[in-house]
Amino acid sequence: MMPSYFFAHGAPSIVLEDNEYTKLLKQFKDTMPRPKAIVLFSAHWEETVQAVGAAQTYDTIYDFGGFQDELYQLTYPAGSDRALVEQIQALFTEHGIQSVQDERRGLDHGAWAVLKLLYPEADIPVVALSVNRYLPNELQYRIGKALGALREQDVLIIGSGGTVHNLRLLNWGQPDGAEPWAEQFDQWLEHKLETWDTEALFRYREQAPHAQDAVPTNEHFIPLLLAMGTGDVNRKAELLHRSYQFGSLSLSCWQFN
Template identity: 75%
Template structure:
């Protein structure tokens, strides 16, 4: 059974950057067995009903503005796998989760920027999945749990978002220092994840320090709970990397076994 992962995708420009976090991502494909397919939840695809990507050929969505021209020239021409999309829909139905297929939408930067660093050749089938910020943390976990058995078939499941993601609090002139409040939130989160303390994690907005600053809206935090849910059988979480940009934008990678 292969692990599943949570990757923070930072700013869209992450795919052009060179530092310890992007080094980890670039080495990921070389250091792990190549999966048969990738299932990815992106914070930038929000839908009221769980939606499953099923485009024959994904287009590349540039859902951002004001960044380097080079970003708008990048593509990630991944293909999906209709049979796997339908299988995922069946798994959701088995667990009482309503879902629909989408054969039109491409990959947003929460998906393609991460995948371009992990698997730049775009030669692995990708199934993009939406998120819904209006579900409870328990429901998010259950959505991930419903897909856990895919890991037994060498299918890689990724949640793409960010644990501390508050664009209004970014310090664009930061010289590399991290804000204490962001670190305090992530330290609390690390403790609860490593101990698989679901009771506390499901109440993170009321229990975690500085939660309102770290998670002003939940769409970027949700992919962490989704990825965690896929690891419900063994319940082992491991932090592979954590750093910050602009004072508090977290770049973290979690592995769930």
């Protein structure tokens, strides 16, 4: 069964960086079988009804400003997979989740920056999926769980977001470190993920230390719950990497088996 993953996508410039985290992403394709297709939830595609990307060839969306000129020249011209799109919608329907196809939207940087590091050739079909910040955490998990069966078909499922993601508290003088509160939040999160304590995770805002600072808005946290939900059968979580940028931005990778 193909594992599923949560990848923090950091700032858009991550695709140009050379550090331990980007090395892990660049080496990823050499550590596992080639997937038949990739299904990816991005924190930067928000809809109130679950959207399923069905573009024949995705445009590259530059949903950021003020970064290196080189970033605006990068493209990721992957295409969707019509049969897989329909299968995903059928799974959602089976689990009582409404969904719609979207043939127009391209890949935002939460999707293409990660994919460019993982599979730079853009030669694997990608089905992009939206997130909805207004749903309860229990339902976020259930949306991921609905897609768990795809892992038996060599489909790689990815949630792209960030566990500690507070742009208002960035410390530009601390490019490679974390604030103590950020580490404390992630340590709490690590324990709850490894013990598969969904009751605590669904109520992380009330129970986790410094949750309001770590997750001021929840759209970047949701992909973690979605990816975790896909692993509901075996319930095994493993932290593959964690580092920080500018005090309040974590770069983490979780594997769900």
